[in-house]
Amino acid sequence: MSQDKRLLIVEDDLGLQRQLRWAYEGYDISCAATREEAITRIRAEEPQVVTLDLGLPPDPDGTEEGFATLEAILQLRPDTKVIVASGHGAHESMLKAIALGAWDFYQKPIDIDALGLIVARAFHVHGLEQENRRLSEWAGLGAGLGGIVTGAPEMLKVMRTVERVANADVSVMLLGASGTGKELLARGLHDASRRKGNFVAINCAAIPETLLESELFGHEKGAFTGAVKTTEGKIELADRGTLFLDEVGDIPLPLQVKLLRFLQERVVERVGGRKPIPVDTRIVCATHQNLEDMIANGRFREDLYYRLAEIVVRIPALHERAGDPGLLARHFLQKHAQTMNPGVRGFAPDALAAIDAWQWPGNVRELENRVKRAVIMADGKMVSALDLDLAAPDHGQPINLKAAREHADRKAIRHALARADGNISGTARLLGISRPTLYDLMKAYDLQP
Ligand SMILES: Nc1ncnc2c1ncn2[C@@H]1O[C@H](COP(=O)(O)OP(=O)(O)OP(=O)(O)O)[C@@H](O)[C@H]1O
Ligand SMILES: [Mg+2]
Known part of the structure; x- marks a missing residue:
């Protein structure tokens, strides 16, 4: 069945039928002169839009056969847009046709141009409805984890991973570019876990270095000037819950040592405090930085990295x-x-x-x-595109054939890598190329497995 715009004209006046067929030749047209023929066509061709003359044989001067045809069409394919045309007792017929589920109504004698507009609009609306339906079916797929909306296999895989590890008390590192939903996933992970305590988030990049320690570990009254009362740190607040360390790459080295000690011993000591306080919290962290590079440059502790990254989840770009x-x-x-x-x-x-x-x-x-x-x-x-501020030339789009090919290659390789879990042989198989060719392409495009 073609994806084209299929129009069925149900009309027993063969002259008019010919005229309509000629007038609307831009569509994929078929015609029927009786209810039986119309139903056969509906079954075989699944037209999106139908024009239906109510006066069909054996009742060409009445409307009964036309209404029966309308009902039969909508029973078979309820989303068909049926435009009913009649000259008989127009007003009453119109009300009845609409009540039966006709999409629009047209009065004879037929004005080809006016009916043409109605037909065009019917195709348009049918298209929008199909698109809507497809999207809302997709939207249902991602439900269940913290309001995350997705229908993409790459993202559904991420969500399944998160759901699977939710109840294992392992640390999780979320890697993804800005705005990919790291915090939303961290919350989703907490909600899906059995942890009854709070979800506590701290953005390590947003807090001045000098304050970060007391934010995380808390302080005793009088520990420093301005410490007017004893304050619990975020770690303590997340007891029996989840601590989300956002931008974990921004924690300065001295504090990395202290955080590592907490992760090993599971007790905190407030700034200026003496006694260790046991805390049971699940650590989820996120960063958009390349921690491997930071480790290589001595800016992030490798031992801390392994404590934080028992499970690493990579979130695909939108x-x-x-x-x-x-x-x-x-x-x-x-x-x-x-x-x-x-x-x-x-x-x-x-x-x-x-x-x-x-x-x-x-x-x-x-x-x-x-x-x-x-x-x-x-x-x-x-x-409109203008409302979205996307009407200007799209600088994100490749401008020449070479760039367009490279863009397409990159996209295909990244998708295949994700699907094959980073496995090179599997990825090459999915793409239908040899392993060496894949290696060459990945090197050329600077892609990591
Ligand atoms: N899949 C999704 N479905 C619905 N809303 C989403 C989705 N992903 C992100 N959002 C929304 O987009 C916004 C950005 O998400 P979030 O703050 O989790 O991203 P982030 O990766 O932490 O970003 P940043 O790196 O800028 O901190 C939030 O308002 C979030 O609710
Ligand atoms: Mg964030």
């Missing part, structure tokens, strides 16, 4: 998650339209195309921000 930009865009549009601009219903086709083409350097965070802003700015029902 543009590597097939289908997710559109899916998430719709999710955020619904979320923000509700509170900020309820008139906004969806994306114009140019917006959807722009969303697919954009590289999303800021990942989900950038996407949410753009959609949110666009929802506020939109003055119609549909958000």
Whole structure:
């Protein structure tokens, strides 16, 4: 069955049938003159749109046969857009047809241009509905872990890993670019675990070095000027819960030593305190830095790395998650339209195309921000590429054939690597190339398994 726009014309006046077929030749057209023929065509060709004359034999002057045909069509394929045409007792027939599920109504004598517009709109709406349905089916797949929305196999795999390790008390390191959802996954991991305590997050890059120690470990009253009362640190606050160390690569070396000691002995000593306090917490950390490089340069302790990274989870960039930009865009549009601009219903086709083409350097965070802003700015029902600020030439897109090929190669290799769990032979097999060729390409494009 072709993906084309298939139009079925149900009309017993053969002259009119010919005229319509000629007028709408841009569609893939078939015709039927009776209910039986119409049903056969529906079964065989699954047209998206049908124009239906209500006056069909054996009742060409009435409407009964036409209504029976309408019901039969919708029973077979409920999402078919049926446009009913009739000259008989127009108003009443219209109400009845709409009640039976017709999509629109048209009064004879037929004006080819006006009916043409209705037909075109019917195809458009049918297309949007299919797309919506596909997306909401996808959206269901990712449910269950902390509100993470995805339909991409790469990301579903990440979520399955997180769910699997949730109840094992191992430390988890989340690696991903900015805005890929590291914190969301860390929360999801905590929620999926049996830990009853709090989820406590601390961004190690956002706190001045001098304060970080007391933030993490707490301090006793009078430990330093300004320590007016005894304060628990984040580690203690996460007792029986989960401690999320964001930007763990930014912890200065002296504090790395102290953190390592905590991980080995599972007790904290507050700044200025004497007695060790036992704490049972699960450590999840994240960074966008390359810790291996930092270890090589002596800026991150290797022994701490292995304590923190019992399980390493790599979160793919948004543009590597097939289908997710559109899916998430719709999710955020619904979320923000509700509170900020309820008139906004969806994306114009140019917006959807722009969303697919954009590289999303800021990942989900950038996407949410753009959609949110666009929802506020939109003055119609549909958000346009311009509202999203994506109408300008897309600098994220390759500009010549060589760059386009390289872009496509990179993407294919990264997908295959993810699917083969980084295994080189498996990846080469998936891509249908030899191992040496894969090695050469990975070297040329600077890709890691
Ligand atoms: N898959 C997803 N589904 C729904 N919302 C998401 C998803 N991924 C991220 N978000 C949302 O996008 C925003 C950014 O996510 P988050 O803060 O977890 O990213 P991050 O990797 O920690 O980013 P950064 O490196 O900038 O700190 C948050 O508002 C989060 O709720
Ligand atoms: Mg974050």
